[in-house]
Amino acid sequence: MWRELWSRALLTCAIGTCSILGDFGLKYGKSNSARAMFDNATHATVGGLTWTLIVVLSRKSIARNLNSIFSCFLLASFIDLDHFVAARSWHLHDATHLQKRPFLHCTTIPIMLWILLISLSNTFHSPVLEQTSWVILAAFLSHHIRDGTRRGLWFYPFGSTRPIPYYLYVSLCMTLPYILYWLMSLHTFASKNNDEIILIDI
Ligand SMILES: [Zn+2]
Numbered sequence: 001m002w003r004e005l006w007s008r009a010l011l012t013c014a015i016g017t018c019s020i021l022g023d024f025g026l027k028y029g030k031s032n033s034a035r036a037m038f039d040n041a042t043h044a045t046v047g048g049l050t051w052t053l054i055v056v057l058s059r060k061s062i063a064r065n066l067n068s069i070f071s072c073f074l075l076a077s078f079i080d081l082d083h084f085v086a087a088r089s090w091h092l093h094d095a096t097h098l099q100k101r102p103f104l105h106c107t108t109i110p111i112m113l114w115i116l117l118i119s120l121s122n123t124f125h126s127p128v129l130e131q132t133s134w135v136i137l138a139a140f141l142s143h144h145i146r147d148g149t150r151r152g153l154w155f156y157p158f159g160s161t162r163p164i165p166y167y168l169y170v171s172l173c174m175t176l177p178y179i180l181y182w183l184m185s186l187h188t189f190a191s192k193n194n195d196e197i198i199l200i201d202i
Contacts, residue, residue: 004056011053016174018045019146033092040077043143046173047076050142051135053177054184068135075139079104105147106156110140118187130187138180145172 022042029035051072055065062069082102083095103109117133120126144153149169152161164172 004059007056008053011049011056012174012177015046015049015053015177016170018042018049019170019173022046022146023149032096036092036096040080043080043146044073044077046146047139047142048073050076050138050173050177050180054134054138054181057177057181058184068131072135072139075136076143079140079143101151101154104140105144106154107140107144108154108156110137110144113137134180134184138176141180142173142176145169145176 019042022039022045025038025042026035029038048069051065051069052062055062055069082104083098084090086098086100086102087094089095114133114137117129117136121129121133145164146169148161148164149166150163152163154160
């Protein structure tokens, strides 16, 4: 019980601390490439920590879920590759001086992807697809919230929000795993209920 609470508190604080340290690196980094690398490493770490906390909240073993933790870590980092795709160049200067926000930074995309994957997982009763849909959502949202403190959240075709105030952004990063875990438990509960209805029908 205490061990569980302690690890939850530790991971929640780690997400906040890592976000703040990452922002210091971004602000005071000596070169453009150092700043970009520091920022990307922060995205990856916050993504990995977000899924680790979800694993802990789900009372599952971290050791048995290293694959999904690592997937969330990598995906939260890879989202920034769209800067290079949009710039059609591998030069950091081109990638960081775009006129428009690159496509993977549109929050509508992970939401649509999540709806698609969660519907497919329901149709095919696939726990793997279900978990993948939540990992993708966690990686994208943790990345977009971090970027959102500078540029807001972009919901194409509706437009963008204003930049998220700094302390709200840190709090959102820290509460995101709890919100996602709550949504996940609602979904699991709903599918269990559906199964019961199907069983009664049969
Ligand atoms: Zn980004």
